[in-house]
Amino acid sequence: MESSWIAWAAASAACALFAAGAVTDLRSRTVPNAIPLALLALFAVHVAAGPAGPLWAHAAVGAVLLVLGFALWCTGKFGAGDAKLAAVAGLWVGAADLSLFLLGLGVCALLLSAWALVAYARESRMRSDLPFAVAIVPPTLVVMVPRALSRDIPWSIP
Numbered sequence: 001m002e003s004s005w006i007a008w009a010a011a012s013a014a015c016a017l018f019a020a021g022a023v024t025d026l027r028s029r030t031v032p033n034a035i036p037l038a039l040l041a042l043f044a045v046h047v048a049a050g051p052a053g054p055l056w057a058h059a060a061v062g063a064v065l066l067v068l069g070f071a072l073w074c075t076g077k078f079g080a081g082d083a084k085l086a087a088v089a090g091l092w093v094g095a096a097d098l099s100l101f102l103l104g105l106g107v108c109a110l111l112l113s114a115w116a117l118v119a120y121a122r123e124s125r126m127r128s129d130l131p132f133a134v135a136i137v138p139p140t141l142v143v144m145v146p147r148a149l150s151r152d153i154p155w156s157i158p
Contacts, residue, residue, distance in 0.1 A: 004049045004050045006045065006046075006049035006050070007045075007046045007049040007050030008050075008148065010042045010043070010045045010046035010049065011042075011046055011092075011144060011147055011148040012148045013042055014039055014042045014043070014046070014092060014144065014148075015141055015144050015145055015148050017035055017038055017039050017042070018039070018085075018089070018137045018140050018141060018144070019137060019141070020035060021035045021036075021081075021085050021133050021136075021137060022131070022133045022134050022136075022137035022138075024133075025079075025081065025082070025085075025131040025132070025133035025134060026131045026133075026134055029079070029129045029131055030079070030081055031079070031081025031082060031084065031085050031133050032081070033081070033084070035081075035085065036081075036084040036085055036087070036088045039085075039088040039091075039092070040088055040091070043058075043088070043091055043092055053094055053095075053096060054095075057094055057095035057096070058090075058091050058092075058093075058094040058095070059091065060095065061090040061091065061093065061094055061095050061098055062087050062088065062090040062091030063087070064090070065086045065087045065089070065090035066083065066084070066086075066087035066090075068083075068086075069082065069083025069084070069086045069087055070083055078132065079129075079132065081133070082132040082133055082136065085133050085136050085137075086136050089101070089136055089137075089140040092140065092143075092144060093140060093143050093144070097143045100139070100142065100143060101139045101140065101142075101143055102139075103139070104138060104139025104142055105135060105136060105139045107139075108134070108135035108136075108138050108139060109132070109135045111135075112130055112131075112132070112134060112135045113130075116130055
């Protein structure tokens with residue numbers, strides 16, 4: 001099943017935007033609202049241009065991750081930008097690759113936490129402002145980059 005070049009371009013641009021989100025979070029500890037909004041718009045373009053699997057499954061994953069991110073934000077354990085980025089990552093990943101995404105997210109979060117605990121100096125111990133987008137983006141790209149590089153990889157199991 002071959003998708004159009006517009007869907008391919010949208011997925012490729014989304015990969016670049018996810019990487020930009022991680023870089024901005026690493027530099028300034030914020031993810032600008034423009035990044036998740038642009039990713040949402042690119043997903044709409046992608047869906048309109050070609051097959052993306054069952055849309056309800058993608059929307060359900062994004063909604064669940066948004067609710068979980070919001071709950072973590074309410075408790076002060078998560079940034080609002082990280083919650084929005086995780087939700088839009090779930091939208092792009094979908095239900096078919098959710099287990100791979102969550103496994104990668106867990107591994108990256110563990111590595112990020114271990115890095116924060118390394119005692120280089122007293123102020124480098126565990127902080128509440130960890131750039132969690134750095135943990136969200138790698139598993140998202142592990143799922144999305146092969147799709148963006150090959151038009152023949154289906155977005156879901158038929």
